[in-house]
Every structure is written in C-alpha cells, then in structure tokens.
Amino acid sequence: MNRLLSLLIILSLSGCAVIPGAHIPYDRQKDESVDLDKMVNIYTITPQFLRENLSAPRTTPVLNRELEAELNQYDYEVNRGDVLNITVWDHPELTIPAGGDRSPSEAGNWVHSDGTIFYPYVGKVKVAGLKVTEIRDILRERLAEYIESPQVDVTVASFRSKRVYLTGEVKKPGTQPITNVPLTLLEAVSNANGLTEVADWTNVTLTRNGETRRYSLRGLYRQGDTRENVLLRPNDIIHVARNDAAKIFVLGEVAQQKSLNIGRSDITLAEALTDAGGFAQAVANANGVFVIRQASDNSDKIADVFQLHARNATALVLADQFRLQPRDIVYVTAAPIARWNRLIAQVLPTVQAVYYGSITERELTN
Numbered sequence: 001m002n003r004l005l006s007l008l009i010i011l012s013l014s015g016c017a018v019i020p021g022a023h024i025p026y027d028r029q030k031d032e033s034v035d036l037d038k039m040v041n042i043y044t045i046t047p048q049f050l051r052e053n054l055s056a057p058r059t060t061p062v063l064n065r066e067l068e069a070e071l072n073q074y075d076y077e078v079n080r081g082d083v084l085n086i087t088v089w090d091h092p093e094l095t096i097p098a099g100g101d102r103s104p105s106e107a108g109n110w111v112h113s114d115g116t117i118f119y120p121y122v123g124k125v126k127v128a129g130l131k132v133t134e135i136r137d138i139l140r141e142r143l144a145e146y147i148e149s150p151q152v153d154v155t156v157a158s159f160r161s162k163r164v165y166l167t168g169e170v171k172k173p174g175t176q177p178i179t180n181v182p183l184t185l186l187e188a189v190s191n192a193n194g195l196t197e198v199a200d201w202t203n204v205t206l207t208r209n210g211e212t213r214r215y216s217l218r219g220l221y222r223q224g225d226t227r228e229n230v231l232l233r234p235n236d237i238i239h240v241a242r243n244d245a246a247k248i249f250v251l252g253e254v255a256q257q258k259s260l261n262i263g264r265s266d267i268t269l270a271e272a273l274t275d276a277g278g279f280a281q282a283v284a285n286a287n288g289v290f291v292i293r294q295a296s297d298n299s300d301k302i303a304d305v306f307q308l309h310a311r312n313a314t315a316l317v318l319a320d321q322f323r324l325q326p327r328d329i330v331y332v333t334a335a336p337i338a339r340w341n342r343l344i345a346q347v348l349p350t351v352q353a354v355y356y357g358s359i360t361e362r363e364l365t366n
Contacts, residue, residue: 041301045269045291045308045318064226067184071231075131076180079161080115083108084127086139089151094120094143108157121146132156132180156180164232166192168240169199183232186220189240200243201264206230207237218264248324250276252332253284262326269308270319272330279332286311288333293325 043049078084085108088094109117115128122142127135136154143150162178171193176183185206189195201218220228232238246262255277260267269291273279279286289308295301308319324330 039302041295041299041304043304043306045306045322047318050318050321062223062225062227064229067226067229067231071182074182074231075133076156076159076178077129077131078111078127078135078156080111080113080128081160082111082156083158083160084111084117084132084135085109085155085157086119087153088143088147089153091147091150111161162234164188164234164236164238166238166240168238169196169242170194170240171196178232178234184229185215185232185238186217186229188232188238189217195240197263198242198244198261200241200246200262202246203241203243205239205241206232207239208233208235222265246326248272248326248328248330250330252330253280253334254278254332255280262324266323268320269322269324269330270316272324273319273332276330283334285333285335288335289319290331290333291322291324292329292331294327 043053086095109119111117111127116124116126118124119139122139125135125138125142130138132154136152139154140150140152143152156179159177159179163175164178164183165175166173166188170189173192176188176191185204189204195201195217201221202216204215204217205212206215215228215230217228219225243261243263248260248262248267249258250260250272251257254273258276260272260275269289273289287309289310291306291308293304293306295303306322308315308322310316310319
C-alpha cells in the first residue's frame with residue numbers, strides 16, 4: 001500500500017502529461033522531435049509592441065482617380081433588346097406616340113436580334129454598339145434627304161440588353177440593368193437594399209471574364225477608401241459571402257467557450273473575452289492569455305502567438321487595443337493550482353479504492 005501511494009505521488013509530481021485538459025505552455029519533454037520555439041513566433045503584448053506593430057493606421061478618404069476618369073468618359077452603348085424612343089420635331093407622323101395604353105418602352109423602336117431598327121424613310125439602321133448621339137446623327141443625315149433640317153432626338157426608353165448579377169448576402173439579390181447612368185459596386189449593393197446581418201463586409205467578390213477579385217466594403221464604408229469601388233460592366237457577377245468563415249474562437253478557462261462572428265466592426269481581445277463571459281476566476285491563469293494566429297504565407301513559421309499578462313487589471317486596456325483577425329484563437333490557460341487540483345481529482349478515486357480495498361481485505365483475513 002505504501003509503495004502504491006509513493007508511486008502515485010511520484011507520478012503526480014513528475015507527470016504533467018497526465019493532467020486532464022490542454023494548457024499552454026506545452027510539455028517540451030513529451031516529444032523531443034518537435035520544437036515549437038522554431039515553428040512559432042512568440043510576442044508579448046505591451047504598449048510598445050502595439051504601437052510599433054499592431055496600431056491601426058490613420059485613415060483618410062482616398063480618391064479613386066481611375067474610377068473618376070471612367071465615370072467622366074462613360075457613355076451607354078445601345079445593344080440588342082434595348083428599346084429606343086425617337087422623336088422628329090414638327091413631324092408627328094414620324095414619332096410613335098405613347099398613349100395611356102402603351103408605355104414608352106412598348107411604343108418605342110425595338111433593337112432586333114440582328115442589331116438593327118426600322119425607321120420610316122430610312123429603313124434598316126444598324127444601331128447595336130452605337131451611342132445615342134451617334135444614332136441621332138445617322139438618322140438626321142438620312143432624313144435630310146426627305147425633310148429639310150430635321151431635328152431628331154434619340155433616347156433609350158428601356159434598358160434590356162445589359163445587366164449585372166448580385167448573389168449572396170444582399171437583401172435583394174437578382175439582376176440589375178446597366179443604364180445610361182454608370183453603375184458602381186457601391187451603388188449596386190445599395191440598389192439591392194444593402195447587406196444582410198450575416199454578410200461578410202470584407203469578402204465581396206467580383207467575377208468578370210472568368211477572373212475573380214475581392215473587395216472590402218468595410219474599407220469603403222468606414223474609411224472612405226474609394227479604391228474598393230469599381231465601375232461595373234455587363235455580365236459582372238457580384239457575390240457577398242457569409243461571415244461564417246470570419247470567426248474568432250475563444251477557448252480555455254473562460255466562462256463560456258464559444259466562437260464569435262466578425263460583423264461590421266472589428267473585435268478586440270477585450271471584447272472577445274467579455275463575450276465569452278470573462279475569465280473563469282477560480283481556475284484561469286491571468287498571465288496565460290494567448291492569441292494564436294496563422295502565420296502569413298511568406299513566413300517559415302506556422303503561427304504567431306501573442307501573450308497578454310493580465311494579472312493586473314489595467315493590462316486589459318492593452319486587450320482593448322489588440323484587434324483580432326478572422327480565424328484567431330483566443331486561449332486562456334489554467335493556473336498551475338487548477339491543473340494540480342484536476343490531477344488530484346483524477347488520482348484520488350483510485351487511491352481511495354485501493355485504500356478501502358486493503359482495509360476490507362485485512363478485516364476478512366482477521
């Protein structure tokens with residue numbers, strides 16, 4: 001019995017590996033073939049570290065000069081399916097009136113599948129790919145053979161040939177026509193009544209000619225970065241992803257282990273801990289608050305680990321300045337005494353069983 005008890009005590013003093021549950025730091029002696037110090041970057045969250053590495057840059061609205069140039073040069077080109085409204089002043093016989101029973105789009109000149117329209121005196125006119133000003137000049141030139149100094153006006157009564165597609169987490173997905181008013185990414189999302197509550201503002205993709213590019217509406221809305229805005233073209237596909245992947249995981253000795261979605265605003269370390277109910281005061285090690293983040297693609301390490309010593313409550317000010325990123329893991333490790341208590345709770349039933357078993361055996365023998 002004494003030997004058994006001695007063996008259990010030795011195991012409890014030397015065997016951190018038998019303690020239930022995970023904790024940081026890991027047991028380096030358990031697997032000598034793995035040296036985590038060479039596989040991760042470890043940083044301590046201090047005021048100087050935040051100031052030099054993770055402080056949010058000051059942002060000012062950025063003018064997208066390329067977009068401004070495109071908007072200034074924009075002019076709609078008529079195509080198959082559009083409906084034109086052609087007016088020849090002082091010649092009502094050449095103008096199809098739109099009455100109470102017919103809208104301008106129903107009374108106008110339909111651009112046929114071959115890209116032409118038919119107009120009195122002129123006949124077939126190829127209009128697909130032309131601007132309304134170019135169509136007006138063609139009609140005026142040809143009508144001049146029959147009418148002295150014709151005054152011609154051409155407008156698009158219905159835009160049906162070009163459209164963009166909105167999918168994903170917008171309140172009104174579907175198609176939107178491209179008209180004589182230039183349509184940008186921001187305007188298309190606004191026309192769709194904005195984003196849903198589960199939309200990922202940082203993951204808006206635009207697919208054009210088989211190529212996909214990602215944009216961030218958060219940078220556009222919050223920081224005025226118009227570089228995240230773009231002029232849309234026919235058959236563009238805009239997809240707004242869900243924020244399911246934009247999660248933060250809070251694990252370890254907190255009141256409630258959970259995952260948190262990143263919404264329209266950033267989440268700080270302090271907010272993540274608060275949403276998880278804070279530290280489990282009886283067992284948490286306030287000096288063991290870690291943020292584990294996947295290393296960048298060009299790094300030779302697998303992760304970056306940031307440690308916050310929060311035993312002093314004022315250090316939580318640093319936690320409120322530490323911005324988390326999607327897929328970050330916040331881990332609060334257990335205090336040494338808590339891990340010791342768990343070990344004792346695991347070993348004690350065995351010791352008691354052996355002890356009372358030996359007493360019963362002696363009583364039966366006597």
